[in-house]
Amino acid sequence: MLYTGGVSFFALLAVFPAIAILIGFYKAVLSIGQVSEQAAALADVMPYAARAIFLQEISRLANASASTVSTQSFLALVIGGYAAHRGFKALLAGLNLIHDETEPHGFFRFNLLAFFVALFAFALFTVVSGAVVTSRLLKHAGPGEAGGGLPANGLWPALGLVVGLTLLYRYAMSHRTPVAWGPSITGGVIATVFSTISSWLCAIYVEQIAPLGATYGSVGAVVVLLIWLSWNVNAIFYGGAFATEMEIAARSRDAPQLPEAPEEAASDRVVSLSARRASRPR
Numbered sequence: 001m002l003y004t005g006g007v008s009f010f011a012l013l014a015v016f017p018a019i020a021i022l023i024g025f026y027k028a029v030l031s032i033g034q035v036s037e038q039a040a041a042l043a044d045v046m047p048y049a050a051r052a053i054f055l056q057e058i059s060r061l062a063n064a065s066a067s068t069v070s071t072q073s074f075l076a077l078v079i080g081g082y083a084a085h086r087g088f089k090a091l092l093a094g095l096n097l098i099h100d101e102t103e104p105h106g107f108f109r110f111n112l113l114a115f116f117v118a119l120f121a122f123a124l125f126t127v128v129s130g131a132v133v134t135s136r137l138l139k140h141a142g143p144g145e146a147g148g149g150l151p152a153n154g155l156w157p158a159l160g161l162v163v164g165l166t167l168l169y170r171y172a173m174s175h176r177t178p179v180a181w182g183p184s185i186t187g188g189v190i191a192t193v194f195s196t197i198s199s200w201l202c203a204i205y206v207e208q209i210a211p212l213g214a215t216y217g218s219v220g221a222v223v224v225l226l227i228w229l230s231w232n233v234n235a236i237f238y239g240g241a242f243a244t245e246m247e248i249a250a251r252s253r254d255a256p257q258l259p260e261a262p263e264e265a266a267s268d269r270v271v272s273l274s275a276r277r278a279s280r281p282r
Contacts, residue, residue: 002094003090003091003094003097004230004234004237006087006091006092007087008226008230008233010083010086011084011087011229011233013083014083014087015225016057017074017075017077017079017081017083017226018084018122019058019076019078020072020073020075021076021077021080022227023073024073024076025073035190038108047088047177050193052091053221053222053225054066055182078131080123081150084121084122085114085115088114089110089111089114091117091233092113092117092172092174092235093126094108094115095168096172098171098237098244099174099179100171101174101175103134103175103176113172115166117172120164124163124164125160125162128159128160131156135156151220158192161188161195162192163190165187165191165236166184166185166187167184168188168236169183169184169187169240169243170184179243180247180250182246182250183246183247183250184243186242186246187239187240187243188239190239190242191235191236191237191238191240191242193240194235195231195236196237197230198228198231199228199231199232200235201231202224202227202231205227206227
C-alpha cells in the first residue's frame with residue numbers, strides 16, 4: 001500500500017500537466033475538432049464521475065489561445081516531468097520489492113531508468129490515443145471498407161497496456177537478467193484484465209453504491225480519480241507478482257531434485273526476513 005499510494009499520488013499530480021502537454025502538441029499539428037475527438041478518446045477509460053473534471057480541463061485548453069497553451073505546456077512539462085519521474089520511481093521500487101531484488105540500483109542508474117520508462121510510457125500513451133482517434137475517424141468516414149475491419153476502440157488501450165506492461169516486467173523488474181518473455185506477457189495480460197475489471201468496478205462503486213459527491217463535495221471528482229488510479233496501480237503490481245510467481249515455479253521445475261534434509265534440520269530451511277537482511281554484506 002505504501003508504493004501504491006506513492007504511485008497514485010504522483011500520477012494524479014502528473015495527469016493534468018500531461019493533458020496540457022498533449023493539447024499543446026495537438027493544437028500545433030491538428031485542428032480543434034481533432035483535439036476534441038482526442039479528448040473523448042482519452043476520457044473513455046475513466047469512470048464517469050471523474051470524467052467531467054478531465055473534459056472540463058481539456059475543453060479549457062482546447063479553446064485557449066496558442067500562446068497561452070504554449071506557456072502552460074512549458075510549465076506543465078516541468079511539473080509533470082517531475083511528478084511522472086517520482087511516480088515511476090515509486091512504481092519501479094514496488095516492482096523490485098515484489099521481485100525480491102536484494103541488490104538495489106545505484107542512485108544515477110535508478111533515476112535514469114525511471115526517466116526512460118516514463119518517456120517510453122508517455123510515447124506509448126500518445127501513440128495509443130492517436131490510434132483510437134484514427135480508428136474513430138475512419139469509422140465515421142462512411143460505410144465503406146475503410147472502417148469496416150477496424151477493431152473496437154477499447155482494444156487499442158488494452159493492447160497498448162499489454163505491450164507496455166510486458167516490457168516493464170521484462171526489462172525493469174529484475175536487476176540482473178531480464179524476466180522471461182512467458183511470465184512477462186502473462187503478467188501483462190493479467191494486469192490488463194484486472195485493470196479493466198477494476199475500472200468497471202470503480203465506476204459501479206462511485207456511481208451506484210457510494211456516491212462521493214455528498215461526502216467530498218466539489219473535490220469528489222478528484223477523489224474518484226485517485227481511487228481509480230490506486231486500483232489500477234494495484235492491478236499493475238498484481239501482474240508483476242504473477243510474473244514473479246511464474247518465474248519461481250519455472251525455476252523449481254528445472255532445478256535438480258535434492259535429497260530431503262533430516263527431520264531435525266527442517267527448521268533450518270525457514271529463514272526470517274530479518275535474518276536474511278542481517279546476513280547481507282554492509
